[in-house]
Amino acid sequence: MPVGYVQISVGIAGPLLLDGFEYSVPMATMEGCLIANTNRGCKAIHLSGGATSVLLRDGMTRALVVRFNSAKRASELKFFLEDPENFKTLSIIFNRSSRFARLQGIQCAIAGKNVYIRFTCSTGDAMGMNMVSKGVQNVLDFLQNDFDDMDVIGISEQSSWNEELTFSLKEPNGVLNLEVFDKDLLKTDDKMGHAQLSLQPLVSAARLRQILQNFNGETVLRKVVPDSDNCLVRESSITCVNV
Structure with missing residues (x-):
């Protein structure tokens, strides 16, 4: 049922020449300089012959941290999640959240009694964060059957980085x-x-x-x-x- 409308400031940058096709880029922002800067970038790309894109990997991630009373129990969960024989079952449970969400992989890291888990899945044409959240919750509910002593202490959808920091110091003290x-x-x-x-x-x-x-x-x-x-x-x- 429609209840009203919202006015959104939208600017258009482009055209962007990508993979031989021109695209206009709508940007919902009140910052005119941002649109102008993007437009200059699109123009530079266009004059240089266009850009070519390559898709290396397509997936949405969801990270969480769970804690146990002992490092032994934490390692048991890690082994369970990384066992290829269990992945099929976990995929079926995860994929129940949506017609489009499909679990691609699970990564784990242990720090003492904590297990850091990252789920990666495909989400079709949608951004899919709600799909991932529901899928992860389905898996957590399933894991509680064998790991009822597991406490979820943090869930985050924030991006992750893998960067190197290089620096030099004249007086390396403190x-x-x-x-x-x-x-x-x-x-x-x-x-x-x-x-x-x-x-x-x-x-x-x-x-x-x-x-x-x-x-x-x-x-x-x-x-x-x-x-x-x-x-x-x-x-x-x-x-x-x-x-």
Whole structure:
């Protein structure tokens, strides 16, 4: 039943020449400069002969964290979810949420008693976050049969990053404080996480590597596991390269 209407400011950028076809790009925004900048980019792409796109992977993800009373129980869930023989059953349960949602894979990482789980699925022509959320809930309800001691402590649909940070320091002392933000053009940047690194142990390890004349390849100085105080999905490392 129609109850009214909403006026939305929409601008058009383009045409964008992509894969040999021209597309107009509608942008629902009040920021005229954003549309103008996008339009200049489309013009530059068009004058240079157009752009070519390649689809490497198509999927929507949903991440969550569950906690157990022991690391042993956490590992049992990881083994269960990553067992190929169980994937068919989990797919059937997940796919009940929609005619279009199809489970593609499940990734797990353990940090102590916590299990970090990431579901990936195809969602047809829709963005599909509601499909994924319902599918994940179906799987969680099913898992409660064998893992009734599992507590869900966090669910997130935020994007994930796999980036490298390189920096140099004149006086490598004290503690390095890092903060990660999700840059946003239309509102305040969202704080995504933080980390504190004590520099002295890393510097000592790097100097020892130099004394031992181990210059080839990389040396892992520290491993960082995912926990509730950072934004890691899997274990990461701090490496020393050619010091």
